[in-house]
Amino acid sequence: MTQASPDPKASPQARPMVDTGFDDADIAVVGAGVVGTACALALVRQGLRVRVLDSDAPGMGASFGNAGHLATEQVFPIADASLLKRIPGMLMDPLGPLRLDWRYLPKAAPWLMRLLWNLRSSPYQRSVSGIRALNEVSLAAWQELLASIGRSDLLCGQGSLLVHEKAETADALAASATRFAAHGVSLERLDGEEVRRRAPGLSERIRGGLFFPDTGHVIDPLQVVKELVRAAEAAGVRFSRAAVQGGWADAGGVRLETNQGRLSVPRVLVAAGAHSASLVAALTGVRVPLDTERGYHLMLPREVERLSMAVTSLERRFIMTPMAEGLRLAGTVEFAGLERPPRMERAWQLRELARGMFARPLDETNATPWMGFRPSLPDSLPVIDRAGPEGRVWLAFGHHHLGLTQAAITARLVSQFISPEREPTKTALPSLAPYRLARFAR
Structure with missing residues (x-):
């Protein structure tokens, strides 16, 4: 349901729906992204058709097209108090981050005003608590889910790096470390030599960084969805x-x-990402x-073994994630809605951002750009809930x-709508209170 530029032959082909009237399913899931497919698998395992x-x-x-990073360290909302003074630059620079x-x-404008309103101390801290509650169990939930379908190999859980290059940004990195640690995020502070020991290809320009041990990445986001589909279809999902x-x-x-x-159908699950609002209203x-948030990536197919873990640049504000089919550069954000065509110059700009990050230049041969839509709410929390007449929605x-980070734990939470006792799990589940639809019904 998202605009993109992949090869359609690379994805599983779902059967066309030709029947109408009352379906023989117990629930229809609207949306076949990573959240929807993970939820479908969890629900069929609970005995639903x-x-x-x-x-x-x-x-x-x-x-x-997501970055592939299981970003459990990112416990903060999508914006902070500096957003207001950055708006003029956001309007003027078409290639800015x-x-x-x-x-x-x-x-x-109305959405931005609500975003700014949520930056007040009390709602901001509620958002941090809600994000953290999901993130701190997200990696374990993914490990359980992929193990259950025999594809643990799709997840690399050896951590990730946030690096800096300039002497003047050392204080900013230290402040970030203090802020992360204050909210329970595990990290190690590294000097430049230690960063390069863990990521040998990086340039001497790198002065230091933070290592987040409780993060990871998937080696192929699309393959993850394909494997969830395979397991779901084998269990009876259509x-x-x-x-x-x-x-x-x-x-x-x-x-x-x-x-x-x-x-x-008796019930519906809306998991249509950025396209969910009109159906939820109806x-x-x-x-x-x-x-x-319109996100862009640039895929470098010749760079299969350059990194072993995801690396984010503090100054350049982008991420590089190693994948089975190359190195993915991602991270720019654009607010332009669902209708305007992609501005692919933003994807190609990632090539410029990566230059100088490595000891030897990246091979950009056959690089491919992409754009897709990230669904964003002004309090930076998802909606995970039952609503509508008799809780049918x-x-x-x-x-x-x-979305990728929280998909597996979201599926676990949704499966609890049936019966908390049906499927045992090693992952403790957070309360649903912060993610209720009612917070927008006032």
């Missing part, structure tokens, strides 16, 4: 290519209007202030740039 609907093949939206399209400003265009819910069930006809009456969306 599950059908997944998406206008695209599984994993071909934001899940295809954070861009706001001036044509989108009138539509984005995947259908259908665009959900609207719907309504009442005490008798849920009706979904699709481009293949009307579908009736089904629950709640207008969720959902906007999108289930919700799992709005994870912003932590």
